[in-house]
């Protein structure tokens with residue numbers, strides 16, 4: 001890349017012209033931090049500096065040297081370009097949460113520990129109230145995450161497909177592993193009916209679980225309407241209804257989800273610190289871990305003291321991924337950097353963090369990942 005003139009502060013504040021548009025590949029070179037002398041990092045706790053050469057703009061590299069201790073697991077990257085470390089499998093002997101055989105065949109039954117536990121907890125809550133209820137988990141993620149067939153997402157252990165609770169024509173519980181499309185009246189071709197009460201209870205159980213945060217329940221519009229109508233009619237907490245209303249959504253760009261729920265969970269704090277990245281909407285009530293991320297950012301910024309270019313790139317990428325607007329101020333000194341590629345990275349990332357514009361290199365973090 002040819003040398004550029006130093007770009008003034010005004011440009012960074014969103015007045016970049018088309019001629020100054022960055023070359024995303026120019027800094028999405030994926031060069032590994034592994035090539036660095038790691039000594040500057042050794043003073044910091046391991047979790048602070050995820051040894052993660054994230055190739056921003058081209059997806060996420062599987063982290064080298066990250067491992068989960070017993071019973072621990074975490075999600076890395078985004079739901080559609082990420083990985084899973086220490087994935088927990090669904091149990092085969094759970095009373096309320098069953099596993100679809102096809103998902104066992106596909107080896108897509110691993111999630112983060114917290115996600116698997118949340119699935120079990122929600123299914124258990126429903127079956128306590130309606131004994132005999134059986135929820136079937138469909139595809140989650142592969143043991144190590146990454147791309148799996150049939151899905152654009154499900155990469156990082158934070159997506160889960162679930163069957164609907166159904167009743168037969170006689171009103172009896174008729175749950176099963178099939179995922180058949182429900183028509184406008186909430187009926188399968190075989191005449192089974194969407195159970196408004198139990199499906200609402202399931203949604204409520206996830207939203208009331210303090211250990212996880214749900215971003216989306218992808219579900220068809222007519223089924224969403226049935227559950228919300230049921231909730232209002234039975235006097236559910238209006239705040240819960242508002243949250244359900246915001247999180248249940250029929251995706252515009254994939255299957256309408258008239259045959260199953262697809263849940264997406266936000267990254268947990270520990271995961272954010274290790275390179276888990278949320279995309280799209282952050283609902284108003286969720287904990288964004290701003291205070292903890294702030295602390296993390298000040299630790300990462302300490303790497304700049306080394307003065308190395310790779311450290312600078314790493315710091316810019318990590319602060320961008322942490323996606324906290326207050327992180328932008330730490331990058332301001334880098335807009336005067338002698339290296340033009342570092343200047344461009346810093347300017348782009350500051351603009352992204354402040355919501356001024358979305359440079360191509362960061363576009364994948366504003367995507368609404370589809371629910372497939």
Ligand SMILES: [Zn+2]
Nearest residue numbers: 161262371372
């Ligand atoms: Zn899905």
